[in-house]
Amino acid sequence: MPPKPPLNWGLLPRPFLLPSSTRSLLPLVSLSHQPSYTPVRTIKSTNKPRPDRFAHHPRKPALNSTSTAALExxxxxxxxxxxxxALKRGMTAMFDTETGKRTACTVLQLDNNEVVAHKTRAQNGYYAVQIGAGQKLTRNVTRPMLGHFATARVGPKRWVMEFQVKGEEGLRVGVGEGIGASWFTAGQWVDVKAISRGMGFAGGMKRHGFSGQPASHGQSLMHRGMGSAGGSQGSGSRVLPGKRMAGNMGNESVTVKNLKVLLVDEANGIVVVNGCVPGPKNQIIRVQDARAKPWPKGPMALADISPVSVSIPVEQPVVATATA
Structure with missing residues (x-):
């Protein structure tokens, strides 16, 4: 219902509606009783208007919808x-010499990791380090990628991935430098991410852990069935989105968090982590500092890594003794 027009009982009519004799007396009439505004009958809302999150003002806090706010x-x-x-080489076990406890672990081997490029906030919108690993024949690499590797002065890489870092301090590893296993230290926590092992087509019991249908008398050919896929009129006579059903199992990105580094072998490029790692053997694995643990006091640049001394055994000369 539209608002009603205001009721102006105490206001004088328009001057042109008054007679000429009364019109001359208007300057003598006090207009203090007349309101300075026109009242309008409407509904007063108790909800305060929401501030516009896109309105920017120098004296107001930073906007929440910008890329800078998202990075913060x-x-x-x-x-x-x-x-x-790293490459997943397989699983093994380590024994604690003091307690005798057996710990299942996974062996990861670094394969010629080198820095290919840097991503900066001014040019790319974020800070990241592009790492290349492995090797590839030149004839199997496209010309744009050959030029990309030539700019970094590194050989053609089989895998190229990015690792986002917080700020410019994470770019202290120069382009073209190689990173070894000593980048990590024994006892720190890491997160690993890889493509899980593909299982092919699997049913609901294997894929999602359904209990199946009853195995009693009268139930036939539906022991491993998943059951109903949806309601009738109650859910719109349809299958709701996200319904867990039979389908392709595995072959998806999986992240395992908070794995402890048990052993670091710089000479062989081996990093041994506690527990299991997704993917089959020889699967490429992304290894980075754990996000849910305190940041390790590890090196930020290759110059901060103390050199590892490798002792080479020297054979003692054999002295022949004369016998009488």
């Missing part, structure tokens, strides 16, 4: 330094 929200969980690419 993720700053607490963005690693300080880059990660590495």
């Amino acid at each position: 929200r993720r700053a607490h969980s963005t690693p300080l330094r880059t990660g590495v690419l």
Whole structure:
């Protein structure tokens, strides 16, 4: 219903509606009783208007919808330094010499990790380090990628991935420098990410852990069935989005968090982590500092890594003794 027009009982009519004799007396009439505004009958809302999050003012706080604000929200969980690419060689076990406890672990081997490029906030909108690993024949690499590798003065790489870092301090590893296993230290926590092992087509019981249908008398040919896929009129006579059903199992990106580094072998490029790692053997693995743990006091540049001394055994000369 539209608002009603105001009731102006105490206001004088328009001057042109008054007679000429009364019109001359208007300057003598006091207009203090007349309101300075026109009242309108409407509904007063108790809800305050919401501030526009896109309105920018220098004296107001920063906007929440900008890329700078988005980076600040993720700053607490963005690693300080880059990660590495490793190959999963398999699982084994390590025994503690003091307690005798057996710990299942996975062996990861670094394969010629080198820095290919840097991503900066001014040019790309974020800070990241591009790492290349492995090797590839020149004839199997496209010309744009050959020029990209030539700019960094590194050989053609089989895998190229980015590791986002918090700020410019994470770019202290120069382009073209190689990263070894000593980038990590024994006892620190890491997160690993890889493509899981593909299982092919799987049913609901294997893929999602359904209990199946009853195995009693009268139930036939539906023991491993998943059951109903949706309601009738109650859910719109359809299958709701996200329904867990039979389908392709595995072959998806999986992240395993908070794995402890048990052993580091710089000479062989081996990093041994506690627990299991997604993917089959020889699967490429992304290894980076754990986001849910305190940041390690590891090196930020290759110059901060103390050199590892490798002792080479020297054979003692054999002295022949004369016998009488």
